Amino acid sequence: MGHLPYHLEEERKRIWELACAVGLDCYETIFEMVTYDQMNQFAAYGGFPVRYPHWRFGMEYDKLSKSYEYGLSKIYEMVINNDPCYAYLMEGNRTVDQKLVMAHVYGHCDFFKNNKWFEPTDRKMMNTMANHATRIRRYMDRYGVDAVEDFIDKCLSIENLIDRYAPYSPSKVDKRQEKQDQTRKALLKFDREYMDEYVNPDHRHEFEPKEEDDRMAKVPERPERDVLLFLMHHAPLKHWQQDVLSIIRNEAYYFAPQGMTKIMNEGWASYWHSKLMTESIMTDSEVIDYADACAGTLAMSPMGFNPYKIGIELFRNIEERWNKGQFGLEWSQCDDIAEKKAWNTDAGLGREKIFQVRRDYNDVTFIDEFLTEEFCVENKMFVYKFNQRSGRYEVDTRQFPLVKQQLLFQLTNFGQPIIHVENANFNNRGELLLNHLFEGVEIQYNYAQETLKNLFAIWKRPVNLLTVIDEKQKILRHDGTELKTIDVLAESQVKSAEESTGS
Amino acid sequence: MSIREDQSRFRDIVRGRIKENFKKYVTHGEMIGKRENDYVKIPVPSIDIPRFKYGPKQRGGVGQGEGKPGDAVGKGQQKPGDGKAGSDPGEHNIEVDVTFDELADILGEELELPRIEPRGTKMLSEKYKYSGLAPVGPDSLRHFKSSYKRALKRYIASGIYDPTDPVIIPIRNDYRYRSFKVSQQPQANAVVIYIMDVSGSMGNEQKEIVRLESFWINAWLKKHYKGLETRFIIHDATAREVDEDTFFRTSESGGTLISSAYRLCREMIERDYPPSEWNIYPFHFSDGDNWSGDDTRLCMKILKNDLIPSVNFFGYGQVESKYGSGQFYKDLEKEFPEDERIVLSKIKNKEAILGSIKEFLGKGR
Numbered sequence: 001m002g003h004l005p006y007h008l009e010e011e012r013k014r015i016w017e018l019a020c021a022v023g024l025d026c027y028e029t030i031f032e033m034v035t036y037d038q039m040n041q042f043a044a045y046g047g048f049p050v051r052y053p054h055w056r057f058g059m060e061y062d063k064l065s066k067s068y069e070y071g072l073s074k075i076y077e078m079v080i081n082n083d084p085c086y087a088y089l090m091e092g093n094r095t096v097d098q099k100l101v102m103a104h105v106y107g108h109c110d111f112f113k114n115n116k117w118f119e120p121t122d123r124k125m126m127n128t129m130a131n132h133a134t135r136i137r138r139y140m141d142r143y144g145v146d147a148v149e150d151f152i153d154k155c156l157s158i159e160n161l162i163d164r165y166a167p168y169s170p171s172k173v174d175k176r177q178e179k180q181d182q183t184r185k186a187l188l189k190f191d192r193e194y195m196d197e198y199v200n201p202d203h204r205h206e207f208e209p210k211e212e213d214d215r216m217a218k219v220p221e222r223p224e225r226d227v228l229l230f231l232m233h234h235a236p237l238k239h240w241q242q243d244v245l246s247i248i249r250n251e252a253y254y255f256a257p258q259g260m261t262k263i264m265n266e267g268w269a270s271y272w273h274s275k276l277m278t279e280s281i282m283t284d285s286e287v288i289d290y291a292d293a294c295a296g297t298l299a300m301s302p303m304g305f306n307p308y309k310i311g312i313e314l315f316r317n318i319e320e321r322w323n324k325g326q327f328g329l330e331w332s333q334c335d336d337i338a339e340k341k342a343w344n345t346d347a348g349l350g351r352e353k354i355f356q357v358r359r360d361y362n363d364v365t366f367i368d369e370f371l372t373e374e375f376c377v378e379n380k381m382f383v384y385k386f387n388q389r390s391g392r393y394e395v396d397t398r399q400f401p402l403v404k405q406q407l408l409f410q411l412t413n414f415g416q417p418i419i420h421v422e423n424a425n426f427n428n429r430g431e432l433l434l435n436h437l438f439e440g441v442e443i444q445y446n447y448a449q450e451t452l453k454n455l456f457a458i459w460k461r462p463v464n465l466l467t468v469i470d471e472k473q474k475i476l477r478h479d480g481t482e483l484k485t486i487d488v489l490a491e492s493q494v495k496s497a498e499e500s501t502g503s
Numbered sequence: 504m505s506i507r508e509d510q511s512r513f514r515d516i517v518r519g520r521i522k523e524n525f526k527k528y529v530t531h532g533e534m535i536g537k538r539e540n541d542y543v544k545i546p547v548p549s550i551d552i553p554r555f556k557y558g559p560k561q562r563g564g565v566g567q568g569e570g571k572p573g574d575a576v577g578k579g580q581q582k583p584g585d586g587k588a589g590s591d592p593g594e595h596n597i598e599v600d601v602t603f604d605e606l607a608d609i610l611g612e613e614l615e616l617p618r619i620e621p622r623g624t625k626m627l628s629e630k631y632k633y634s635g636l637a638p639v640g641p642d643s644l645r646h647f648k649s650s651y652k653r654a655l656k657r658y659i660a661s662g663i664y665d666p667t668d669p670v671i672i673p674i675r676n677d678y679r680y681r682s683f684k685v686s687q688q689p690q691a692n693a694v695v696i697y698i699m700d701v702s703g704s705m706g707n708e709q710k711e712i713v714r715l716e717s718f719w720i721n722a723w724l725k726k727h728y729k730g731l732e733t734r735f736i737i738h739d740a741t742a743r744e745v746d747e748d749t750f751f752r753t754s755e756s757g758g759t760l761i762s763s764a765y766r767l768c769r770e771m772i773e774r775d776y777p778p779s780e781w782n783i784y785p786f787h788f789s790d791g792d793n794w795s796g797d798d799t800r801l802c803m804k805i806l807k808n809d810l811i812p813s814v815n816f817f818g819y820g821q822v823e824s825k826y827g828s829g830q831f832y833k834d835l836e837k838e839f840p841e842d843e844r845i846v847l848s849k850i851k852n853k854e855a856i857l858g859s860i861k862e863f864l865g866k867g868r
Contacts, residue, residue, distance in 0.1 A: 041506040050505075055516055056552065058509030149512075156552045300567040309567075384576045385563035393576045396563060407565045417555050441557045450553030465555075 002033045004089070011099055011281075018276055019106040023355065026109035027123075028084040031102065039075050039090050040064040046255070047080040047088075048129045052136035052247070053145075054152055076297075077101040081112040081258065083123035096286040097293055103276040107269030110358075115264070117257040117362045120167035125254055132247045139240045151241055155228075155248040157454040160416050162249060163225035164256050223420040223435065228252070230421045235458050245458075259414050260362045267311015268358050270297070274312065300379075305410075313379060314370055318357060319350035363411045371407070373400040381407075409439070417443050422466065431477075432459045436467035443467055452478035513550075517599050518609065520547045525613050528606070529719060530853045542600040607722040614861040631683045640680025653677040693782035694732040694775075695724055696768055697750065700789035702739040702759040709822040713788040714751050716820060716856050720786060723864060734771060738764035740794070744771070761793050761831065762801040769809045778813035785810065785817050786863070790824040791831035799831065803838045806845075817845045818863045823852070 004012060012031060019026065034042065044061035045051040067073045076097065079087040087105040089098050112118050122128050140148045224230045228249040232242055258265065274294065282290055298309045321327055325345030334340050357366065377398075383406045385396040397403070409415070418437040426433035432455070436443060448465060455463040455478070462479040466488070469476075473488040521528065528545060566576055636646055654673040658664040664671075697717045701710065725731050735750035736742055739757030742764040768785055776783055793799050810817060821832045832847060839845045848862040849855075 044506060044509075053505060053508055053512070055509055055512035057506060058511070058513035059550065061506050061510055062513060153552060157554060159552075160554055305565050305567070380567050380569065382566055382568075382570065382572075383563055384566050390575070393563075395566075395570045395572050395574045395576055397572055403565060406563060410564065415557070417557060419555055436555070444556055444558040447553045447556055451555050454553065 004031055004033060007095070008089070008098055011095075012102055015099065015102045015106065015276065015281060018280055019103070019110075019272070022272070022275070023351075024106055024110040024272065025114060026085065026106055027082075027113050029079075029087055029105060029109050030084050031087050031089055031105075033091055034088045035091050036068055036074075037065070039078070039088060040068060042088060043075050043078060047078050047086075048126065050130040050133050052133040052152075053140070054149065056156070076293075077104055079105045079108045080126065081118060081121060081123075081254075082126045083113075085109045085112065086126065094289060096282065096289045099281050099286075100273055100277055100290065100293060103273035103281060104269045107272035108265060110272075111261070111265050111268050114359050115257075115261060115362075116360055117168070117260055121254055121257055122250075128250070128254075132251065135243060135247065139244065143240060148240075148244065151244055152248065154454040154457050155245050157451050158227055158231075158458075159248055159252045160414070161225075161227035161419055162229075162252050162256065164260065164413065166226055167253060219424040220421055223422055225418070225420045227419065227421055227434070230424075231458055234424055236460050237458070257362075260364075263307040263311040263314075263363045263411075264358065264361060264366050265311075266308045267313075267315050270308050270312040271315045271354075310379070314366070314375065315354055315357075317372075317375055318370055319354050321350075322353035323348055323350035325349075364408060367404070367407055367411060371404055376400045376403055417441075419465070426464055429461070431462045431464055433464045433466065436465060438468040442469060445469070448476060449478070449483045452476060452483060453480075456480045516550060517547060517601075518605075520550065521545060521599070521601065521606075522609055522613055525609060526854065526857055529610070529857055530715060541603045543603050543606060544598045545601055545606075547599050603722065604726065607719075607726045610719060610723055610860070611726070614857065614865065630686045632686055633681050633683045635682045635684055636679045637682035638676075638679065640682060644681040646679045646681050649679045650677050653679065692780055693724065693784065694734060695721065696734045696736060696771065696783070696785040697721070698736045698738065698742075698764045698768060698785060698787040699750065700739070700759060700761070700764075700787075701737045701753060702757055702790075702792070704759065704790050704792050704824055705822070706824060709790060709824050712822050712850055712853060712856060713820070715853070716850065716859060717786060717788065718751070719856070719860055720863060723860070724784065736764050736767055736771075738767075742767040759789070759792055759794050760798050761787075761789065762798050762805065765802055765805040765810065769805055772810075772813055783814040785814055786820065787818065788820045788822060789831060791821045791829040792824075793831050799834050802831075803834070807838070811839075811842065811844050814844065816843070818848070819845065820848045820850055820859055820863070822850050 003009070008031075016029075040061055042049060043064055044057045051057060064073075064075070068075075075090070076093070077087065077089075079085060085105070085108075087101075087109075089101055093101075112121075136148060136152070219234065220230060228245060231237070232245050232249070237245065277290055298306065298312065300306050300309055323346075324343055325331070325347035326340070326343050331340070331343060334343070357370075361369070377400075381403050382398045383396045383403055384393050386392075387394045418439070419434050420437070421432065422435040423433040424430070434455075448467075452463050452465060457480075462477055464478075465476040467474060467476060469485065475486040475488055477484045477486055524547070570576065636649055650673055651671065654671045654677040655664070657674075657677060658671055699710070699713050699717070705713075721733060733747065735745050735747060737745055737750060737753060738759075738761070740760045740763065744767065745753065764787070772778065772783060793802070806817065819832070819835055821829055823829070829849075832849065835845065835847055846863055848859040850859045
């Protein structure tokens, strides 16, 4: 790992100034020169030089190095959302590629710093990750590598069960705090912390009028999306296990905004590298190489949805529309295609608009608001589905509303099933009940089975998942040894039968 | 670098998975013909962290490009692209490249095969290695560093060392010279003679079993003896020596005279492999259906007088076949009831191969 060589350092300064001049606002960005092997290593670690030890990183590294060595793939750029930003350039790339990457990286840095969804992320993640690594290594020393790694595996298995929007709604945290404060208020006052127990003994509550029977209160009160947090608070975990779980959760939240803004982030960076490269950075002799590199990253494949391509095109489209005044009530009410095409009020608001978009939107709102039918047609977008009869994936439709719907569906919750904790005392037996909000797509059975098994290991009581299988509501129940599928209907019948005999 | 640790953890896991499913791979016919350093592609069931995720079949995606509704996307059964929704559909098998050598190792671990002790100490190769120091020797081999050290020690010990004027003058006694040691390395000379019955009663399945088993035995032995020699004999009513390729591929048919093979084997040993210098491992695979009792008696005679005394052990594997009576196994059992040098094994079907290998090699002789 090393600093930039002289000629690249000169270029970096120039690109930095150009980026600032067009209005990009970045954290300080530190570029490091790395070999391909280091690049693969960092990429396996998600960009960070130090992570906790886990075989999954080794697997990723193995995959990356093999595919690099066979010439199948190559990582051009990598940048970490941190203050200062860290970015890596690969040794031996052409100068034009390095310049392109630098311009691209500045795009990302600007996005990290200014996009609203990145606001709650830890900007000292480099250090935090290193601390996580130290903590986990310490646990490994004390409790054994296998025990800790095994537990990490289990936590990673439910890593995606977080509430991605929780960091943006402080109300949730506040409410909990408020309730605690309220109960505090009802207590007697004390000056010293240690007096608390004596002044306000636990059994004091017994003499107070009860509003409701606490034991009957449902846990959680409302469905909890942040399954990891719920388990941290309620699962019978040892202290170190709780800490490991919190580390996994913390890292999941850190990476979440990157998933939520993939299209925008890549689109934004690509928009700026192409702007800066073509307008000022590139020399005449580099045009072909640049075009070649661009064609590579922006290529579309029939089954592949390229976030770079969609992102950059949408940003360009927005800029053009706002430059020409193609927005607002009048424009949307206009039904004449020819008129719409020729619409130009010389509003000139394009640049301002895209900066605003990069500040306020995430992929879902971005697509929802700016994907237009014209754009969809122009970019030849379609929906494909798996055809059971022919056993292959086929083009299903090109209708705009359906394309948009499918795209939004894919982006919502990263195209993963939404699952929350419904009840921690299911059947009044301390079993965990998770609810899968069914949206028309069933979950993969064998994966669910393994995941439930892992959940059982954490919860230590049977774990139930309410979901839909073959268009019927079912409960998947894992009791630690095997998975059972229970008909929900049958059970409610049993219940009603019980009730009728009871009365 | 810590990534190496993670990588080796990952490799361990892969190895573990291979071990779990080793039986399956052993019976893969494709393995035959692999050499030590060849890579073998092994499908390992998903090494992945399970998560709640959507099933692949109902999931669609958004793509870009030409095509009318109803047109296939991509070519046939391709994986959908790595969009937001993306990862591979269906079976999660990853293919791992393992060297064949490593597989043979895993075979050993799985079956808990012992390391094979080399026979006797007769075959010793001498090696000269400059590893020690001696008080005498030619000046050309003088070891400066240790000579200096000794001189320095002497100076300090006798109190004449002066740090301001650190001149050391060695005397005769201080000098040390490099000296060589003769290390004697046992050299394991080993030959394995595979004998296969290819008579008409041996069906294709039986032959397949024999080939697989001898192939794996070969792989294991090759690991333990550098420069292991292998010879191959096939026989029906007559026996002949063939090369490896023929052995693993040929199909012939005819009557069965086991003695013909034993005779050829005896000749081979007499001519090329003096038992005092060689570890000899004949393996005979047959369905145990010999032509006549006379011939069987002849076989026993050859075994008793010539083969058994000169070999490390003699392995006889009997494959179950529809036609074979399996009489030969019983005959051998009767003739050599408690002889450790003859190992008998019955191989019922493909699944029994591993167990049979263990019977043969588990004793480590």
